Amino acid sequence: MKALLFIALFQAQQAERWEELIELDLHRQVLEEARTSLGVDDVEAEHLALAARAAASAGELEQAERWLERGEGPAIELERARLLLHQDKLEQALALTLQAGEPPRPKHPERADGWMLPCRALARAGELERARPMLEALVRRFPQDDEAPAALHLLAQAAITGGDLEGARSWRERALSSARWRALFDARRTQALEHPQDPLPRLGLAALWLEVDRAKEAIGVLDELLKHSPRFTRGHALRGDALRALGDLDGSLSSWSEALRLDPELHAARYNRAVLLIGRERWEEAKADLNLLVELEQAQRPPLLDAHKHLAAALEGLGDVEGARSARARYERLRGN
Amino acid sequence: MLKLSKEITGPKRYRRPLLVPMVRRMGRRILVALPNRVNALALFLALGGSLGASCGQKTPSGAPQEGLPDEAAKRGLVHVNRSGGSKKRAILEAGGAGVALLDLHSDGDLDAIFAQGCDSLEELLAGDGADLAVFASADGQFTELQGPKLSGWWTGLATGDLDSDGDVDLVAAGFGSLRVLLQAEDGALLPGPELLPEGARLSDSGAPAWCTSVATLDVDRDGNLDLYVGCYLDLDPRAVPAGALGEGALAVPCRWKGLDVYCGPRGLRAQPDLLLMGNGDGSFRDESQRLSGERAGYTLSVLPFDADGDGDTDIAVACDSSPNRLWISDGSGSFSDFGYEAGFALSMDGQAEAGMGLAAGDVDRDGRLDLAVTNFSEEPTRLLLGAPVGFTDATYRYGLNAESRPLLSWGAHLIDLDGDGFLELFTTNGHVYPEADEELTGTSYHQPDTLWRLDPSTRCERFEARAASSILSLPRGTRGSAVGDVDGDGRPELLISAIDGPAILGMNRLGQENARLCVRLLGPQSPTERAPRTPRDGTGARCVLVVGEGAQQHALLSESFTAEGYQSASSAWLHFGLGERESYTALRITWPSGQTEELGGGSANRRLWVREGEGIIREEAL
Numbered sequence: 001m002k003a004l005l006f007i008a009l010f011q012a013q014q015a016e017r018w019e020e021l022i023e024l025d026l027h028r029q030v031l032e033e034a035r036t037s038l039g040v041d042d043v044e045a046e047h048l049a050l051a052a053r054a055a056a057s058a059g060e061l062e063q064a065e066r067w068l069e070r071g072e073g074p075a076i077e078l079e080r081a082r083l084l085l086h087q088d089k090l091e092q093a094l095a096l097t098l099q100a101g102e103p104p105r106p107k108h109p110e111r112a113d114g115w116m117l118p119c120r121a122l123a124r125a126g127e128l129e130r131a132r133p134m135l136e137a138l139v140r141r142f143p144q145d146d147e148a149p150a151a152l153h154l155l156a157q158a159a160i161t162g163g164d165l166e167g168a169r170s171w172r173e174r175a176l177s178s179a180r181w182r183a184l185f186d187a188r189r190t191q192a193l194e195h196p197q198d199p200l201p202r203l204g205l206a207a208l209w210l211e212v213d214r215a216k217e218a219i220g221v222l223d224e225l226l227k228h229s230p231r232f233t234r235g236h237a238l239r240g241d242a243l244r245a246l247g248d249l250d251g252s253l254s255s256w257s258e259a260l261r262l263d264p265e266l267h268a269a270r271y272n273r274a275v276l277l278i279g280r281e282r283w284e285e286a287k288a289d290l291n292l293l294v295e296l297e298q299a300q301r302p303p304l305l306d307a308h309k310h311l312a313a314a315l316e317g318l319g320d321v322e323g324a325r326s327a328r329a330r331y332e333r334l335r336g337n
Numbered sequence: 338m339l340k341l342s343k344e345i346t347g348p349k350r351y352r353r354p355l356l357v358p359m360v361r362r363m364g365r366r367i368l369v370a371l372p373n374r375v376n377a378l379a380l381f382l383a384l385g386g387s388l389g390a391s392c393g394q395k396t397p398s399g400a401p402q403e404g405l406p407d408e409a410a411k412r413g414l415v416h417v418n419r420s421g422g423s424k425k426r427a428i429l430e431a432g433g434a435g436v437a438l439l440d441l442h443s444d445g446d447l448d449a450i451f452a453q454g455c456d457s458l459e460e461l462l463a464g465d466g467a468d469l470a471v472f473a474s475a476d477g478q479f480t481e482l483q484g485p486k487l488s489g490w491w492t493g494l495a496t497g498d499l500d501s502d503g504d505v506d507l508v509a510a511g512f513g514s515l516r517v518l519l520q521a522e523d524g525a526l527l528p529g530p531e532l533l534p535e536g537a538r539l540s541d542s543g544a545p546a547w548c549t550s551v552a553t554l555d556v557d558r559d560g561n562l563d564l565y566v567g568c569y570l571d572l573d574p575r576a577v578p579a580g581a582l583g584e585g586a587l588a589v590p591c592r593w594k595g596l597d598v599y600c601g602p603r604g605l606r607a608q609p610d611l612l613l614m615g616n617g618d619g620s621f622r623d624e625s626q627r628l629s630g631e632r633a634g635y636t637l638s639v640l641p642f643d644a645d646g647d648g649d650t651d652i653a654v655a656c657d658s659s660p661n662r663l664w665i666s667d668g669s670g671s672f673s674d675f676g677y678e679a680g681f682a683l684s685m686d687g688q689a690e691a692g693m694g695l696a697a698g699d700v701d702r703d704g705r706l707d708l709a710v711t712n713f714s715e716e717p718t719r720l721l722l723g724a725p726v727g728f729t730d731a732t733y734r735y736g737l738n739a740e741s742r743p744l745l746s747w748g749a750h751l752i753d754l755d756g757d758g759f760l761e762l763f764t765t766n767g768h769v770y771p772e773a774d775e776e777l778t779g780t781s782y783h784q785p786d787t788l789w790r791l792d793p794s795t796r797c798e799r800f801e802a803r804a805a806s807s808i809l810s811l812p813r814g815t816r817g818s819a820v821g822d823v824d825g826d827g828r829p830e831l832l833i834s835a836i837d838g839p840a841i842l843g844m845n846r847l848g849q850e851n852a853r854l855c856v857r858l859l860g861p862q863s864p865t866e867r868a869p870r871t872p873r874d875g876t877g878a879r880c881v882l883v884v885g886e887g888a889q890q891h892a893l894l895s896e897s898f899t900a901e902g903y904q905s906a907s908s909a910w911l912h913f914g915l916g917e918r919e920s921y922t923a924l925r926i927t928w929p930s931g932q933t934e935e936l937g938g939g940s941a942n943r944r945l946w947v948r949e950g951e952g953i954i955r956e957e958a959l
C-alpha cells in the first residue's frame with residue numbers, strides 16, 4: 001500500500017514537472033524522458049497526454065497518436081482535441097470537447113483546457129460570440145492558468161466586435177496584466193530550473209504567487225527554497241507574509257522571528273511582526289521592535305513612517321500616556337500635519 | 338456570389354471610400370460598419386456552406402501546372418548573399434536581406450538590386466562594409482553593374498519616385514545607416530547624404546540605429562513620397578550578448594527549445610520607428626511625432642496600404658516578438674495605432690508573435706484588402722480578411738495554421754501567379770537558428786519556399802514542386818522577395834534573396850493558358866496646384882478591375898504599393914488574372930488625390946499605362 005502511494009506521488013510530481021517543462025518550451029526534455037518512462041504497461045493518462053503534446057511539438061505526430069491510443073479519459077480526449085486544432089480540424093475538435101446541445105458547454109469543466117480548447121476552436125471558426133460565456137467562466141475558475149491571458153484576450157476581442165468599448169478596455173487591461181504576470185512567472189521558473197540552488201528565482205516565484213493571493217502556492221515554493229537555503233533570510237520573511245495571508249499568525253510570527261534572528265536589519269519583517277504583536281496585545285515585544293524601527297532614517301517616510309503610530313499604540317497599551325503622546329506627535333509632524 | 342458581384346461592382350462603390358475609416362477619432366476607437374457591406378465571414382460561410390464544409394478538403398479545379406523554375410544563374414543573376422558566420426552567433430546575422438525590382442534607365446525592363454551584409458561583424462567594424470549589388474536587365478537577361486559604392490550592412494530596400502522626376506529611386510536601410518539613392522538620367526543610382534536624423538543615429542545606450550526596413554508612401558497626400566523607417570533593436574557590435582541576458586541567477590538564458598542560440602530580440606531594447614516626410618527633391622525631414630503611440634517594437638517589415646478603405650494610406654508594421662502595429666491615418670497624415678482593435682497586433686491567443694513579412698491583397702474579392710503576416714515556427718502565417726471592424730482571422734478556416742506551423746516564414750506575397758483570378762499566397766522560408774536541425778525541434782534550418790492557392794470556397798491548397806528546379810522544391814533559407822514581370826510575358830516572377838546563398842529567380846510558368854492584364858498607374862507629370870495630389874509614380878492609387886457579366890461578374894481590387902514581402906520592394910505594376918476570359922468589363926481607379934476614373938472594358942492580355950486625368954496613355958499586347 002505504501003509503495004503504491006509512493007508511486008502515485010511520484011507520478012503526480014512527474015506529471016507536474018512535465019507540464020512545467022512543456023510550458024517553458026522544453027518539450028524535447030519531456031520527450032526524451034517519456035521515451036524511457038512510458039515503456040511500461042501501466043501508465044497514467046496524464047503522462048501519455050503530456051508526452052503526446054511534447055511529441056506533437058517536436059513534429060512527431062505519429063508518436064503522439066500512438067501514445068494517445070494507449071489511454072483514455074479527459075486528459076487523452078483533450079490532447080486529441082489539441083492535435084486536431086494543430087491540424088485546423090475545428091469541427092472535430094469541437095465534437096471532442098463540447099457537450100451536445102446549446103449553449104456550448106465543455107465536456108470536461110474540471111480542467112482549464114477543458115474550457116479553453118473548445119473556446120479556441122470556436123474563435124478560430126469565427127464564432128467567438130458563442131464562446132464568450134465559456135471564456136468568462138474559465139477566467140473566473142482558473143485565473144492563474146497559463147491559458148488565462150489567451151481567454152482574456154479573446155474576451156477583449158469579442159467585446160470589440162460587439163461594439164462594447166468599455167468592456168473591451170477592461171478585458172484588455174486584465175489580459176495585459178495576466179500576460180505580464182505569466183511572462184514573469186515563466187521567467188522565474190526558467191531561472192529556478194537554471195539555478196536550482198540559488199534562492200532568488202524561487203523568492204521571485206513566491207512573490208508572484210502572493211501578488212495574486214495564492215499564499216498556499218507561495219508557501220510551497222518557499223518551503224522548497226528554505227530546504228536548499230535555510231539561512232536565506234528574505235525567504236523566511238516572505239514565508240511570514242504568506243502565512244499571515246493564510247491566517248496562520250503563529251506561523252508568521254515564527255517565520256519573521258527566524259528571519260530577524262538571521263538578519264536583524266530586515267525592517268519590513270520587524271515592522272510586520274510588531275504590528276501583529278500589537279494585535280495580540282503583546283505590548284512589550286511590539287515596543288521593542290518599534291523602538292528599533294523609529295530610530296531609522298527610513299522611518300521618517302512611508303512605508304515605515306507608520307512605525308511611530310504603532311509605537312504610540314504599544315506605549316498606550318503599556319500605560320505610558322506621555323510616551324504615546326510624544327510618539328503620536330512625532331508621527332503627525334513627520335506626516336506633515 | 339451574385340449578391341457579392343452586385344455589391345462590389347455597384348456604380349458608386351469605388352468612387353467613395355470602400356470602408357468608413359477604421360477609426361475616425363481616438364474617442365471613437367472603433368470602426369463603424371457600413372450596413373450594406375458584405376461581411377467577409379458571411380461571404381465565407383455562404384460560399385463554403387457550413388463551418389464543416391468550409392473546413393473540408395476539396396480539390397480545386399485545375400491541377401497545378403508547371404512550377405516556378407529557378408533561372409537566376411541562367412539569366413545572369415549571379416549574386417551570393419553574405420550574412421555573417423554560419424553558426425549565427427549574433428541576431429544581425431540571421432535576418433538576411435531584401436531585394437528590389439525596379440526600372441533603372443526607364444527602358445521598361447525590370448532590374449534587380451540586392452541588399453548585402455558582411456561576412457562578419459568584425460568586417461563591418463573594420464569599415465569594409467558591403468555595397469548593394471545591382472543587375473541591369475535586357476529582355477530578362479541580367480548583367481551586373483558597378484554598385485553605388487555604399488559601405489555597410491544593408492537589409493531593407495524601398496523604391497519610388499522620391500524626387501518626382503519620372504524615374505524610380507531607391508532607399509537602402511541597414512545597420513547604422515539609411516541612404517537615398519536618386520536615379521540619374523543615365524540610370525545610375527547616386528547616393529545622397531545619410532538620412533538618419535542626427536539625434537536618431539545612436540540609441541541612448543550608444544548602439545547604432547538599426548533600420549531593418551523602409552517603405553515609401555505619401556503620408557499627407559502632398560504628392561511627395563515620404564518614408565516609414567522600421568527599426569529593430571540595440572545591438573553593440575563590439576559586445577554582442579551571448580549565453581544569457583541579465584546577471585546572476587536572474588539572468589534569462591538565450592535558449593530555444595533547450596538549445597543555446599543567439600540572444601534577442603526579447604531582452605534587448607527595441608528602437609523606435611521613424612517617419613520622414615519628403616520634400617519632393619529626395620530630401621526628408623523627421624516628423625516621427627505624427628505617429629501617436631509607442632514606436633519601438635522590433636520592426637522587421639512595413640507595408641503601407643489603405644487598410645480601412647477611406648482613401649488615405651495607413652501602415653501595417655510587422656514586429657518581431659512584440660505587438661504588430663496598424664497605424665491608421667486620420668486623413669491629414671497623423672497616425673494612431675489600432676493594431677489591437679483591428680485584431681492585427683496579437684495572435685488569437687493574445688500572444689505577440691514574431692512578425693516577419695507582410696502582404697496585402699483582396700483574397701476573398703469583397704472589395705477590402707486582406708493581410709498576410711508571416712511568423713516564427715509554431716506560429717502560423719496569418720491570413721486576416723478585411724472586415725467591417727478591423728480584420729477577421731481566417732488563418733484556421735483556410736487551413737493555413739496546419740500548413741505553416743513548421744515553417745519560419747519571411748517574405749509574403751498575395752499575388753495571382755497562375756492568372757485564374759484568385760490570389761495565391763507565397764512565402765519565403767527558413768529558420769533563424771542553425772540549431773533547428775537538431776533532433777526533436779519539429780522544424781529545420783533550411784525549408785522550401787511555399788505557395789498556396791487561396792480559393793475562398795475551400796481550404797488552401799499547397800502547390801507541389803514538380804521539378805527539382807522549382808523554387809518550391811529545394812530547402813533553403815530564403816528571406817527578402819520581390820514580385821515583377823522580369824521577362825515581359827505578363828506573368829509576374831519572384832526574385833528572392835537566400836541567406837548565405839545564391840539569389841533565386843522563380844520564372845512564372847503557371848497558368849499559361851490564362852488571360853492577364855497588367856496595369857501601371859501613374860500620377861500627373863506636373864503637380865496639380867492644390868493638394869491632395871497623387872504622387873507622380875502613382876503610389877497609393879487603387880484599381881478595381883470588373884470582370885464578367887451577370888451572375889459571373891466579380892471585381893478584383895489592387896493597390897499600387899511596392900513595399901511588400903520582407904524588407905523588399907516589388908515592381909509597381911499591378912497584375913490581374915482573368916482566367917479564361919478574354920476581356921474585362923470596366924476599370925475603375927481611385928487616385929490618392931481623391932479623383933476617380935472609370936475606364937470602359939477592353940481586351941485582356943495587354944499591358945496598360947494609365948495616367949491620372951488622361952486615361953490609358955499607352956498599351957501593349959502581352
